[in-house]
Amino acid sequence: MTRISEFQIKDIVNIADGKKLGNMSDLEINTATGKIEAIVVSNGTRLMGFFGREQDIVIPWRKIKKIGADVILVEHQTVFQGELKDERF
Template sequence: MMRISDLQAKDIVNMQTGKRLGNVGDIDINIETGQVEAIIVGGSAKMMGFFNKEDDYIIPWPNIVKIGSDVILVNLYDQEG
């Protein structure tokens, strides 16, 4: 079992580039099925505590390769990250 707070503490790394994307800022949950659809990684642009939504990475659940003890490995081919 894993909590959202556990996910937020993990670094997210794109396996295609080796780049660290950040940490989980939010998750999308399908309220009809209760399944996680995507994780959202806040972009680096912050202003007074607010995230610029255009800088967010939305990572669909199928793109998550592995959730380890301290890192989440993802495959992002079409995004710069």
């Protein structure tokens, strides 16, 4: 069994480009099913927890590929401003 505090000290690395995304700051749990839906990754740029909320990355649980002793490997597609596509059509 693993505790949330153990997840929070692991580095989260994107396997798509090898970059460290940050550390887990929160979990999203579906209260109806009791299942973890996503992890929230903070890149550490917040000031006293007030600024930088838009910097957080939400990674669906299904995108976690491996949980190791020191690292969590995820598959995360990075989207930059200007690369966003309108998927309504």
